[in-house]
Amino acid sequence: MELPKPIYNLSDSEIERKRMIGSMGTFLLKFLTDEFIKNGYQWIMPVIFSKSTDPLWPDPGASIEKRLEAEIYGSNVKVTQSMIVHKIVACSLLYEKLFTYSPNVRIEKRERAFTGIHAYEFTQLDFEIRDAESADVIKFVESIFYKLKKVFAENYDHLPSNLENLINPPWKIFDSEKLREEFGQDWEKNVLDLNEPVWVVNIPREFYDYQDFNTGKWDNYDLYLPALGEVLSGAKREFKYSKMLEKISRDGLKEENFKVILNLAKSGKIKKCAGAGIGIERLLKWVTNVDHIGNVQIFPRIPGHVYDL
Ligand code: ASN
Numbered sequence: 001m002e003l004p005k006p007i008y009n010l011s012d013s014e015i016e017r018k019r020m021i022g023s024m025g026t027f028l029l030k031f032l033t034d035e036f037i038k039n040g041y042q043w044i045m046p047v048i049f050s051k052s053t054d055p056l057w058p059d060p061g062a063s064i065e066k067r068l069e070a071e072i073y074g075s076n077v078k079v080t081q082s083m084i085v086h087k088i089v090a091c092s093l094l095y096e097k098l099f100t101y102s103p104n105v106r107i108e109k110r111e112r113a114f115t116g117i118h119a120y121e122f123t124q125l126d127f128e129i130r131d132a133e134s135a136d137v138i139k140f141v142e143s144i145f146y147k148l149k150k151v152f153a154e155n156y157d158h159l160p161s162n163l164e165n166l167i168n169p170p171w172k173i174f175d176s177e178k179l180r181e182e183f184g185q186d187w188e189k190n191v192l193d194l195n196e197p198v199w200v201v202n203i204p205r206e207f208y209d210y211q212d213f214n215t216g217k218w219d220n221y222d223l224y225l226p227a228l229g230e231v232l233s234g235a236k237r238e239f240k241y242s243k244m245l246e247k248i249s250r251d252g253l254k255e256e257n258f259k260v261i262l263n264l265a266k267s268g269k270i271k272k273c274a275g276a277g278i279g280i281e282r283l284l285k286w287v288t289n290v291d292h293i294g295n296v297q298i299f300p301r302i303p304g305h306v307y308d309l
Helices: 012-038 084-093 110-114 134-155 161-165 176-192 241-250 255-266 280-288
Strands: 064-066 069-072 075-079 097-105 121-130 172-175 198-201 220-225 229-236 273-279
Touching (some): 012 121, 012 134, 084 097, 084 255, 084 273, 134 161, 134 220, 172 176, 176 220, 241 255
Antiparallel strands (some): 097 121, 121 273, 198 220
């Protein structure tokens, strides 16, 4: 696999290819935006700097080399790693259903340069639904992805080959604990070999995902696409103050970084909700079948490789 080139170094034919990928991206974004709006979601704008962001810890898939902070107006702020805290707060206080296209900055370890699916800046279509259960989110996502196949078939001469794998839902669901027992650390390979979309549930990770303290099980889910890997990650959310606090301390995180969500939870204002985030560039990479995620970015953001633009 070659490193993706920035647009100012592309040949004429490569520019042409980039244009085609870009127009498929426009089609994809329009489709997704229309679906969310049609389904009653409010569209909120993203934030970049905040006192609270996703800790991305603990997470079995995390590989963050450095977390970025800045000083503005005398306050220390973090650069958004995901808008999870903001969307849970906005969903609890403001909108029953919301979505955003949120720039996420994750300084991934440089050895991830050639995984083909990691970028140090990407866009998440992050959404949240009040009073929803995991099954509601799973059903909604399956219906959207299945429809995606239909609209591409209707609007393009040839259905992009990867989309053929979007079989009729419901899709298979595997428990991450069982996958680990059966296949060990390398379980992802076995899931991807199935050549169909697959849900993986019960993944031990960040405090904001719901965990049943009696059974230890997590009520969360990731969606894996064949020949890609994880394209979506989400959960039913933790809303109880005491559990949030216990998990934050268990994870070695600083309480002060989550002051607002903790205070709201303490006064019972964090509502039961569930949601997820779709990696837009990953999804476009999959639809267009390019080898590296940087090839769907106009300005590639590849771990360990900082270009002039
Ligand atoms: N967007 C994810 C979620 O909804 C969180 C993340 O990006 N880490 O759970």
